[in-house]
Amino acid sequence: MEALERRAEELDAADPLADLRRRFLLPDGLVYLDGNSLGALPAAVPPAMADVVQRQWGSGLVRSWNEEAWWAAPLRVGDRIGRLLGAAPGQTVAGDSTSVQLFNALCAAARMRPGRPLLLTDPGQFPSDRYLAESVARLFGLRVGYVPPAELPDFLRTHGEGVAVAAYSPVDYRTGELFDVPAVTRAVRAAGALMLWDLCHAAGAVPLRLDEWGVDLAVGCGYKFLSGGPGAPAFLYVAGRHQESFDHPLTGWNGHADPFGPTAGYTPAEGIGRARIGTPPMLSLLALEAALTAFDGVDLDRVRAKSLSLTGFLIDCADTLPGGLGFSLVTPREPDRRGSQVALRHPEAYAVVQALAEHGVVGDMRAPDLLRFGVNALYLTHRELWLAMTLLRDLTTAQEHRAPRHQQRATVT
Ligand SMILES: Cc1ncc(COP(=O)(O)O)c(C=O)c1O
Incomplete structure (x- = not known):
């Protein structure tokens, strides 16, 4: 040997x-090194899905929105993810794709920092993030500044007053490089800008302390290290201190203060519930919820x-x-x-x-x-x-x- x-x-x-491997179903003889694109199937998912489809949907039908607490799932699953992000309950919602959550978060950030013309991101950022930054900049009359994470503290010292939001990833999706999340967050916040992290390649893999580090906003996907399945719902974290001023553009009925009431206009719900959008993809959301049990006690x-x-x-x-x-x-x-x-x-x-x-x-x-x-x-x-x-x-x-x-x-x- x-x-x-x-x-x-x-x-x-x-x-x-070593025992945690039993919480996953991996084909015999396969070495699976693609968990950063699509995590392996957690063993808890197939029985949970059988129950969701046959009993909750098949028998419970529309009653399951209440009886199985489907309605509460986006915030319940959000809190489960929040535990892995160092976020206290009530700050994370699960649903939609990372791209949608990113759009929402970038627009809300631009609205929270009026008069600041710059939106910063990494030139090496994932394409969706760059495309969305450009689109949001066009919508709000801002400019995108492409500044690599290592140059960010210097840039902020000289141009920080003009920055509305800095949107970065802790881990470079190509090289695997990990950046100093607390230091970058401190520098961005010291400039009076908002810090928005894309946690797709970090959630479930790298310990995070969003509350402790003072992160303002974060998004991420459910299908990589969280193993929530193909197209699993993404998540959005909005720090408690920003929730009242979190004015996001996708004002769907699920985020309304009285979603079933006969209201004429949009009144956002209290707390993170206002970041809900439309009817959640319940099968995917409940698959993600079951998948997250792989982290129980971990x-x-x-x-x-x-x-x-x-x-x-x-x-x-x-x-x-x-x-x-x-x-x-x-x-x-x-x-x-x-x-x-x-x-x-x-x-x-x-x-x-x-x-x-x-x-x-x-x-x-x-x-x-x-x-x-x-x-x-x-x-x-x-x-x-x-x-x-x-x-x-x-x-x-x-x-x-x-x-x-x-x-x-x-x-x-
Ligand atoms: C860093 C990063 N951001 C955003 C996305 C886009 O996520 P979604 O397809 O859920 O919109 C990905 C997808 O791989 C990603 O790796």
Whole structure:
């Protein structure tokens, strides 16, 4: 047995979270490294969905809105997510997509900081975030300033007075780099601007303390590290101190103070309930609720410790096993600058990811040349990472990725 394989087995044997894997249903023999796009299926979801569909919907029909507390689900699920974000109850709502929540939050932020013409975001931000920032800027007559997170404190010192909102992600979705969320938040708030975090790649993977850090607004998705399923509802966090002035544009009837009353105009509900929009996607929301039980009793600091052990080990494997085969590490090596993913650069990334998947190792890629491995510490083992990197070495050595079926496509969805 080679040294890395032995180390993997020792680390797995000493893993205090090893039992959590039983909370997920993973196909035998598959190494699933795509939890940062779509988390694995939690074992609690299939029985919960059978109950929701057959009993709650099939028998209960419309009565289930009250009898099964469907109506209360967006805030109930929101609070469950809030626990993972360091948010006290009553500040998080679940529903809609991240893009919708982002639009809502950006517009509300612009309204909360009138007279400030700048909306800041990361030039490397996820496309939806950049497109929405541009659109919201057009709507409100603002400008988008593209400032990388590392340059933000300096920028704010000189131009801070003009900034309405800074919208950033704690983890770069391509490189896996983790930024200093409390420090960025402090700098933004010191300038009198609002801090809006997109937590898609952090929620459920990186411990967060939104209340303690003074974050103003946050959004994120339910389908990556939260494992809520494809298209799972997203979430929006609005700090309690901002809820009264949270005037968002999508004023659907669910956010009305008296949603069933005969009112002529829109009066927002008290608290986070005003951030509700329309009828929630109940099946997806209840699947997400069941999925979140995978975090019951789980301390996110321990998840983070395991995640760092896994990503550190993956980096060691990537340094040695496919060493000299054209791969270079993109993710920072320093643990405190690393989210829960490892990205490698390779000119034939697309073909390599396809070839890996054919042999049972599922990762993903980002054009033009990044292989992305998402590391969910709730269900992955060090041995699986060793297996993945061994396969990476073997198939690139044998040039299997150059077989005609793996040739680069013009676009990747
Ligand atoms: C960082 C980030 N923001 C926003 C989105 C868009 O999310 P949605 O498709 O739920 O609108 C994604 C999707 O992957 C993402 O990674």
